[in-house]
Amino acid sequence: MDRVIPDLLIWYRQNARDLPWRNTQDPYRIWVSEIILQQTRVEQGKSFYMNFINNFHDFCHIANSPEDSILRVWQGLGYYSRARNMIKTAEIICHDFGGKMPANHKQILSLPGIGAYTAAAIASFAFGLPHAALDGNVRRVGSRFLGLYEVLGSKQSDKIITEYLEQHIPINEAGEFNQALIEIGATVCKPQKPDCHSCPLSKQCVAYQKNTQNELPVVARKKAPVNSYLDYMWLEADGYTWLTKRDNHGIWKGLYEFPSKTRDAETRNFPFEDWIINPEYASILSVKEYKHQLTHRTIYARLWHLSTSLNNIVNKNEFTRIESVSIEAYPVHRLMLKFIEQKETTTHHD
DNA sequence: AACACGGGGGT
């Protein structure tokens, strides 16, 4: 690789996208950007990054803020455990490391929410430490450049790529080298139709030499999503509505939503008799069906919009009664945003 | 090694 590294670095300096987290060496900002960009496209992450650093200025600021306020900024981005792990990491850095990210790869790697990729990215981008940062881009570039048929992301594949890169990483330009490889993967060595003719690595790329760039990398087959069926209760009474905070289950942990029950695919009965004292005194404003597609799950949700009086509602500890107008202060998932947004769009219909 | 974990955009 030594022969193409100068070409790679020159290419990067001429072609790097101007991204908001690239104009800083601040480990805090680099950390924020790297967490946001986990399994998230650059274009999707930009506005969340700007919003995040405008609301939270350093590690101790996060550590001293309520969980709901961080989740509220994260709302709609997905993989919410990232935000909760950021709080844990911010607390550790604020209390044990004097409020500053340690300039040490092993200590960075030990922090919650920071795995092999993110630790190497922070270590190299912020501190110039020579660790290979293998994300999806670099794995693909490495697989093609070295002509690997090991399954992408497998132990063997990662080991080969990591050892190769750390053997060749320029000791004084580790950060730029890693960013350049990521940039090549994102903009040139794309999953489909790579632009090999404009790639600074092509003259040493095994796949390009053998014309196998379209059959590499070898990717494991994905699992089909499973279906789940839910009834949600959007209950309004005298200007109040009810939410619950998800905690013990897997999905959307820490976010708020309307009270819900799981159901069978074909069930259509009114499911909330035990939450309302006299169902006949509650009016059904609407019943709407929603299909919400996640990566690993398809949710068929039915939203029951109900209206009744306060004294007709069973008091349950797990339900939080809030003023209807204050709902936007609570962090909610995307499906909840779909539920709520219909309110503003149905201000008038015959 | 396999799985759970969101949401969005490209083809």
Added chain:
DNA sequence: ACCCCAGTGTT
């Protein structure tokens, strides 16, 4: 529909 995204933590 299916793929993939500046992946991590748990089982």
